[in-house]
Each structure stands twice: as C-alpha cells, then as structure tokens.
Amino acid sequence: MLQRLKALFGKASAKPLPMHGTDNIPQHIAIIMDGNGRWAKSRGLPRMAGHHSGMKAVKRITMAADNLGVKFLTLYAFSTENWKRPKAEVEFLMKLPQEFLTLEIRDLMAKNVQIRLMGNREGLPDHTLRAVEEAVERTSGNNGLVLTFALNYGSRKEMIDAIKCISRDVKDGKLSPDEIDVSHMESHLLSAGLPDPDLLIRTSGELRLSNFMLWQLAYSEMWFTDVYWPEFSDEHFYEAVREYQRRARRYGGL
Template sequence: MDVLKEEIDLKKLPRHIAIIMDGNGRWAQEKGQDRLFGHFHGVESVRDIVEGCAELGIGYLTLYAFSTENWDRPAYEVTGLMELLVETIRKEVETLNKNNIRLHVIGDMSMLPDYASMELKEALEFTAGNTGLNLVMALSYSSRWELTEAVRNLARDVQTEKLDPDAITQDTLQQYLSTRDFPDPELMIRTSGEYRISNFLLYQLAYAELYFTSVRWPDFRKKNLYEAILDFQGRERRFGKTSAQIQQDLMAPGTTF
C-alpha cells in the first residue's frame, strides 16, 4: 500500500473525488448475512477512505450515501440505515473536527426523520470552521431532484424579475445547484462492478474521469483509492481538445507543473 502511495504525483491530484459506495447488500448476502450487516461494515470503508483523502491533501470528497430512490427499499432497511447514519455521525464528529475535516450535506433533507436531521445539523455546525478536507455526504439525493429544484428556483427568480432570462449562462445554473460551493468532481469512483452513475451528479460529472472496480464497498480501502488515483493520473484529460493541443498548452510559456 505504501508503495502505491509513493507512486502518486501529489501535484496532479484530483481536486474533488466523488464515490458511489455500491455493494454493501451484496457483500453481506455473499456472507449469508442481512443487508444491514453490509452497511455496518461499509462504515469502516468510509472511515478509511476519508482518512486516505485527508492524508493526501484531497480538497473535496463526495460520498453517495443514500439516494431518493433508496426510500423505496424495505422499511426495516431504511430505518436501519437512518439509525446507522445517526450513530456514525455521533461517533465520528469528534474525529472529523480533530482532523480539520468539514462536513457538508447535499440532498432533500426534508425527507429525513427529525432525529437524523438534528444530528446532522449539529455535526455541520460543529465542523463549520474546519479548513481541511471537505467531506460532502449526498443524502436523500438524486441529480434529477437537484436539477428540478434548480430550475424551479431559477424560474421563480425570473418570474420576480430578479434574473434576466437572456443573461442566464452555465455559470448561472451552477449557482442554483446543491454543489454551488464546490468544484466539479474530476474523478468518480463506483465500486461493486456496476457501470452506471445512477442519478448521481449528472451535471457535475460532465468531464469527470470515471473509474469502475468490482471491489464491494465494505472491502474498499486506501489501497484501492490509490489505484484509482494512479489510473486517473495516467489519463490524458482533453476537455474536447486534441492531444496535440493539450501538449501545446503544456509547453506554453508560463505553464506550471
């Protein structure tokens, strides 16, 4: 693991990593256990990856913890997940603060039970002054929900003449998104062998590098994170340009590495 970490170029780190933490339920079922058993062990992976990102100096880490679609899961699993969320935040908030990690939440918080909302609010306030890693939890979140909310709020501002429709740009729309205070992810990781992004940051992932691994989330550790980052660093990010243009830009006077 340390050898992998040493191979990482700290000058070329993704500023923002987003992760779809998939495979908790299947991991548990493969072991003959209840799905909640997998979610419980997935917390250990969260702890390890947050620590790994903080150690490397990653600026932002967004974890897809619970989607709006997840509310349709069996009631016992949803209740168990909410209780696990509250218990985890209660246990980890001191560690977050000690490590200068600031917690953020994106998603439809109105759908969360009151006890979960209160715990989250306290954790957000407790870590608000921290200046290290920004840990963004996507809870009760879906990108289509986010975009619908953004368009609704934008339309209201046009209706009340706070906004000129002819002046709307991509930057304008981004100011109405839940992620307006964060840079777009440069690397998106999905565990457990699924090759889709499942209604996650659809607008923000437009130019992210996508990395898929068959490793189930409860088994995902720093070693796997380092492998994903090294894969990212081996890719050429062109943003619509040709390879020749990218090389030309790199050789331009004033370019820093």
C-alpha cells in the same frame, strides 16, 4: 460490451501501480458507495451487516483522502430512490449517520474535516437530520478536507428545482433569459460552492451513474471496480488516483 465499457472508463487492475508523485492529485473525488448488500449476502449475513461494514469504510477512505491531500470528498450515502427499499432497511440506514458521527466526530475534528450535507432535508427523520446538522455546525470552522454526504439526494430533482428557481426569477423580472449561463445554473444546485468532481469512483462492478451529480460529472474521469464498498481499501482508493494521474483531461478539446 461489459469489458469494453470497463476498459473505456477504467477498472481496478490486479496489480498495484506506483504512485505518480504527489502532483495532479484530484481536488474533488466523488464516490458511489455500492455493494453493501451483496457483500453481506456473499458472507451469509443480513443486508444490515453490509451497511454497517460500509460505514466503517467511510472512515477509512475519508482518512485516506485526507492523507493524500484531496480537498473535497463527496459520498453518495442515500438516494431519493432508496426510499423504495424495505422499511426495516431504510430505518437502519437512517440510523447510521448518527452512529457514524457519534463515533467518529472527534477524529474528524482532529483532522480538521468539515462536514456538509447535500440533499433534500424534507423527508429525513428528525434524528438523522439533527445528527448531521449538528456535525455540520460543529465542523463549520474547520478548513481541511470537505466531506459531503449526499443524503436523500437525486440529481434530476436537483436540476428541476434549480430550473424552477431560475424560472421564478425570470417571471418576477429579476433575471433575463439571456443572463442564464452555466455559472448561474450551478449557483442554484445543491453542490453550489463545491468544484465539480475530478474523479468519480463506483464500487461493486456497476457501470452507471444512478442519478448522481449528473450535471457536475460532465467532464469527470470515471473509475469502476468490482470490489464491494465494505472491502474497499486504502490501496483500492490510491489505485483509482494513480489511474487518474495517468489520464489526460481534455474537456472536449484536442
């Protein structure tokens, strides 16, 4: 069954494939960055070392996406479920955004990258939120690749919050139930203003969405690899795009 699922959704192949030109590059790529802890364990290192190496992969893949002409890159950095992890690990993870942005903001500015935050700000430590919001403000005038960090993000909560907001508008007489449509729902999601992902990549061999962009991924192509996130390279990223280029997207049609 596992092999069948990987064949169905796409999995990293052993041999590199030729790039199918520069046409049909996915406009929006979303990535579930998975496997930091297992990567560290396989090397006899603490989980924190895996998370730190995973941070380096963020820079590497952001630059690869920009070089390829991808317009939007959304990274699942921390889910609403990740708070259940050990306190020391959570505290370490909450320090990484500040470290990453301090080290890389100059290069991101040089590449004209615009940073966005998608998630619930409530509950984030002040130092984490401050670092991200400063980066968002500093890059707000850039018009290159839009790099969105899904931080303290959970898709089910996102949709429930959207439904609550719409329900209040109906209750207050501002909106008729008949006026509710897909675009209205999407305008209340945390991803409002972003196109739906064309391609979802998940590393580390897991074959699930883990409460990530459940609405937005309705017609996205999916690609899975056994490679852990810290060792996910430019070539792995390009391979995912090449696989995307070979597929025919029908959106439910023939």
